[in-house]
Amino acid sequence: MPGKYQHIGNFHRDNRFLENGEKVWISFKTLNNPMIHGELRSDGVSSQGIPMVTGSESFHVQHVTKNTMTVKYKDGIGEYTRKFVAPQLEYSAIHNSRKSVTSLDVTPGGLGVSADSEGKLKVWETSNGIVRRDLQGHLGDVYTCKFFPSGVVVLSGGADMQLKVWSAETGQCAANITGHKAAILDTVIIERGRNILSSSKDGTVKLWDVGQKSCLYTYEECGGNVNCCSIGIPNKNIDLGQPETITSDREVQTEGKLLLIGTEAGSIQGYGLQTRRKVFDLPCHGAVNCCCILSENAAVCGTQDGYITVLDLRNIRVPLKELKETRSAILSFSTHNNGFFVSTGDGSCFFVNELCNTTTELTGADCDHIYKVVCDNTHVYTGCRDGQVRKYSCSQAGL
Template sequence: MVSRSGRIILQADWNYVLKENGEKVWISFKTLNNPIIHGELHSDGVSSHGVPLVTGSESFNVQHITKNTITVTYKDGIGEYTRKFVAPQQEYSAIHNSRKSVASLDVTPGGLGVSADSEGKLKVWETSNGIVRRDLKGHLGDVYTCKFFPSGVVVLSGGADMQLKVWSAETGQCAANIIGHKAAILDTVIIERGRNILSCSKDGTVKLWDVGQQSCLYTYEECGGNVNCCSIGVPNRNVDLGQPETITSDREVQTEGKLLLIGTETGSIQGYGLQSRRKVFDLPCHGAVNCCCILSENAAVCGTQDGYITVLDLRNIRVPLKEWKESRSAILSFSTHNNGFFVSTGDGSCFFVNELCNTTTELTGADCDHIYKVVCDNTHVYTGCRDGLVRKYSCSQAGL
């Protein structure tokens, strides 16, 4: 069943504009297949505490406002809709000073970030101030994925040159170069501590690698087209992952009991027993699957190029828990947080979906530019955008 939910949309730079007395920003309310309702928020000055005094037109009402957040309600004849908007705590423009698109991004709780831009530049930087500490040079062409190993001092990257590279974030040196894919690498997964990794590619395969020997342990080949994304998790015991038909290599570590989730360009979300290699399910989606994530032992989520979000029940994959189209554009990435997840999209919106699959909070700042990646370290959220900026948001300010 497809849920038709309303969405409140606010001007991206509202937090700057509303500081000035007499200024206004646009605000809209949109539901699928219905006309957009337009309104305005007007600034009536600033309180003694430095907080803007704001009123809304039409059926828009400001419930609460601080320097970096604003909560707005819209009422119509059907119901009441509320959304909290959160402005960036910091914007880092000097990490990728070419101002090219930030294509991939990851952070560690230890204070380091890594990101790649559309010129193939891969950089390690401090999350507290955006100062670049290392340039990781060696890829030929665009880098589509970069992630930290659990240690927080080693980086995995992959891209258009069909190579996986393992880097020291401390020295900037490449410690391993893994070759085997026949087309661009689009996504990766690090298994447990990182002795094994997974990569998916435009060549239509997912490969399981032994990092130490830089060798392929297994190739999942029956994916049916470009594999855009992958994720792993430990599902409920009632999910039958199958048993290995052959004895696995002693170089394969901690793959038992894990589900491999992949999304394809041909529009399917598929699940495999990571160790058994058995295909557990193959579910058609609305369009090309750009991103996927296992949320818990019972649930997973995927997002499509045509803007649909589908939450899956891993115990009964035939019927989605919920499916809806909230964005005007493609769903590009997910990041889990507490009992929900952040979603980034191709229209500049980035929002949080809670455990009830309700959208409660939206991160602002990107003005209709693709947000290619969102990541969360439990205290802050970071986004990588087509406008070349890395934005940092406070989870506590967002109330998450």
């Protein structure tokens, strides 16, 4: 039976381990069994500069490097292993440390964009955290920011009900798109970005033509606030229906795609992006904060009460797998290889592999909300309530 490790204290705070003799707590739990608590104690540093750590109870520290620690727990049922990974770098100067980093994205080309709870939107270098541009123009909080595939254009949306398109090179706003009647919570960029999608507290998802700054279609009757949206190309055997009307020639590359949305009312819904047909509407445990299409057959959603539900798009009536790694909210997903990273409201951020097992946990956030996790295939970045952007190595994590 799969088990889980709880928070592991301040492992690798400021890229160092604990002082000699200091301790952190660690807990382990399996379904329907009480939680087992233990401690990890620092016994100093070896002559090679590697921390020496020992565990209490049934916790065994298998391997330690300057940035990773692998812990095994053994009970009467089996053995369970978790790798803990410390950040390579922590960027505290991008945003004010008293403000939460609420949204985040990065490009393989070395740029990052992030927003904070003060409504500030910044473009920075992923190698060193140096801010290159302040994107000024939103009125109020910015809830979503993403790069277009070009890597030099940014899309943002927020409490002011506006979508803005920015040049990351100049910092200038190239387009301002309006039409929602409440805050914009999430966005999707379709292919190269001639069309985009936005979900809102007004209970709708809108499909936009960026060039003409016009709305091509509004997905209505979603059942309340639409917290998140995602798109993907499903298996050809999944019936998305046929378009009831001829679409505008301004609508590009929407054919054959599935639109996934998550609602505050607690449902995950699927629509044919071009056909506008509702394909499914599945009740969830609670408000759906984030969703993502993983493959042509699978999708995942996360709820406010801590459930991760993996869906089989070919048989949506029965979840493929349900995980509950935390009592706190699931806040974001980011795909990597054949699995996905998960960030939560209790400061944990972990990787779930293709077998739906949790293998790796990213440390450093303590108990602060991690609002966003993103991956550029070589590094993982997190945006946290403590104002920090943290950078982790995928190779050190063994991913």
